[in-house]
Amino acid sequence: MDRICIEGGYPLKGEVSISGAKNAALPILVSSLLTEGWNTYCNVPRLRDISTIIKLLIHLGAKVEREGDIVKVDASGLKNYDAPYDLVRTMRASILVLGPLISRLRKARVSLPGGCAIGARPVNLHIKGLQQLGADIVINHGYIEAEAHRLKGNEIYFDVVTVTGTENLMMAAVLADGVTILRNAAREPEVVALANVLNRMGASIRGAGTSVIRIKGVKSLRPTTFTIVPDRIEAGTFMVAAGLTSGDVKIRNCEPDHLEALIYKLRQARIIVEKTNGNGLHVVGPEEIMSVDVETLPYPGFPTDMQAQFMVLMCRASGLSVITETIFENRFIHVSELQRMGADIIVSGNTAVIRGGSRLSGAPVMATDLRASASLILAGLVAEGVTEVSRVYHIDRGYENIEEKLSNLGARICRIRE
Numbered sequence: 391m392d393r394i395c396i397e398g399g400y401p402l403k404g405e406v407s408i409s410g411a412k413n414a415a416l417p418i419l420v421s422s423l424l425t426e427g428w429n430t431y432c433n434v435p436r437l438r439d440i441s442t443i444i445k446l447l448i449h450l451g452a453k454v455e456r457e458g459d460i461v462k463v464d465a466s467g468l469k470n471y472d473a474p475y476d477l478v479r480t481m482r483a484s485i486l487v488l489g490p491l492i493s494r495l496r497k498a499r500v501s502l503p504g505g506c507a508i509g510a511r512p513v514n515l516h517i518k519g520l521q522q523l524g525a526d527i528v529i530n531h532g533y534i535e536a537e538a539h540r541l542k543g544n545e546i547y548f549d550v551v552t553v554t555g556t557e558n559l560m561m562a563a564v565l566a567d568g569v570t571i572l573r574n575a576a577r578e579p580e581v582v583a584l585a586n587v588l589n590r591m592g593a594s595i596r597g598a599g600t601s602v603i604r605i606k607g608v609k610s611l612r613p614t615t616f617t618i619v620p621d622r623i624e625a626g627t628f629m630v631a632a633g634l635t636s637g638d639v640k641i642r643n644c645e646p647d648h649l650e651a652l653i654y655k656l657r658q659a660r661i662i663v664e665k666t667n668g669n670g671l672h673v674v675g676p677e678e679i680m681s682v683d684v685e686t687l688p689y690p691g692f693p694t695d696m697q698a699q700f701m702v703l704m705c706r707a708s709g710l711s712v713i714t715e716t717i718f719e720n721r722f723i724h725v726s727e728l729q730r731m732g733a734d735i736i737v738s739g740n741t742a743v744i745r746g747g748s749r750l751s752g753a754p755v756m757a758t759d760l761r762a763s764a765s766l767i768l769a770g771l772v773a774e775g776v777t778e779v780s781r782v783y784h785i786d787r788g789y790e791n792i793e794e795k796l797s798n799l800g801a802r803i804c805r806i807r808e
């Protein structure tokens with residue numbers, strides 16, 4: 391397993407270009423199952439999770455061509471409705487094939503994804519919503535077995551805001567008979583991007599980006615082309631890295647409007663964030679970072695996927711800060727590794743209190759999930775000495791060439807391939 395080594399103490403300076411959003415590309419690639427013919431997607435990030443979903447699409451019978459950041463998918467040959475455990479467990483977002491398979495083949499057998507490091511990650515709301523659209527669903531030997539003669543529009547209320555739940559039900563409803571209303575729907579930009587693709591395919595979706603989405607079923611959809619939106623979490627990670635290292639970084643190909651909550655909190659911490667020419671940001675880190683309290687919330691609140699990275703920033707801030715994680719029940723795993731680097735953090739339930747000002751020291755640490763591994767790399771950028779992050783396959787799931795991008799900004803970072 392590869393390791394990443396970082397020698398701390400070098401401010402980041404220069405320009406970085408942000409890749410396409412993993413969490414938009416995944417549902418959009420799956421949406422190709424809803425039609426026949428070639429769909430072309432541009433700005434698709436080169437990530438492990440993208441390779442995993444492509445493997446699953448091919449397993450189901452689709453043809454896939456990939457060249458650089460362009461991926462083409464033709465699901466005319468879709469015949470297999472079975473998404474096996476060995477594929478689904480490596481990438482939970484595989485659950486997104488459930489809605490399209492029921493819609494297209496009237497049948498689906500998808501492995502329950504199971505939990506992961508950050509939480510139990512149930513999919514009960516996906517199942518409940520599909521049942522409300524008329525699918526007969528049983529759980530057998532760890533698999534969701536679904537059948538539906540014809541899906542029928544209905545009104546669905548999500549007890550909890552769920553991003554992939556909203557996306558799954560949106561894809562199930564676009565070809566159903568009649569109108570579906572999704573209430574308490576997720577408002578993430580990735581949900582909006584999926585609705586935009588589906589509407590370009592001929593769907594009739596209104597209200598994406600708000601908590602009430604109205605979907606009028608249509609007879610069929612046609613293939614389309616689409617450019618994936620920038621990854622707001624990758625952009626946010628580099629913004630924190632710039633602030634953390636007292637750097638001066640221009641971030642290109644990002645969408646500042648998707649980052650309002652983070653920009654607000656970074657400015658509160660005295661980090662200079664300026665919007666530049668439409669799709670850029672200029673971030674300058676101060677000598678002294680101020681402590682700021684954060685609570686993670688569904689979009690447009692502060693993103694849970696930026697919680698671990700922001701915690702590292704607060705380790706460098708002067709004073710006490712409180713971070714409350716309201717989305718996942720176990721998303722402080724990075725804390726114990728940061729404590730091994732000298733961070734002064736106390737966790738109680740879903741709240742972490744960070745006493746800033748401690749100088750982090752380099753150490754061998756272990757990545758446990760995608761965003762935790764990003765936080766350990768950020769910590770290595772400012773720690774005294776060398777930090778060695780193991781199990782970096784976690785980071786390769788969601789960050790394209792992170793060590794190359796950081797090295798181009800002046801970080802002393804390298805990957806040891808094993």
Ligand code: EPZ
Pocket residue numbers: 412413416482483509510511512513514515516517550551552553554555580694695717718719760761788
């Ligand atoms: C999406 O996961 C993202 N993944 C996650 O990003 C992100 O952290 C999360 O949304 C929250 O923003 C993708 O988009 C591929 P949820 P998702 O369903 O959809 C509960 C990353 O780092 N819930 O919005 O799986 C759930 O337990 C990943 O890129 C139910 O109770 O998350 C959680 O507490 C990590 N029942 C809350 O809702 C359900 O049926 C939000 O989860 C579904 C969810």
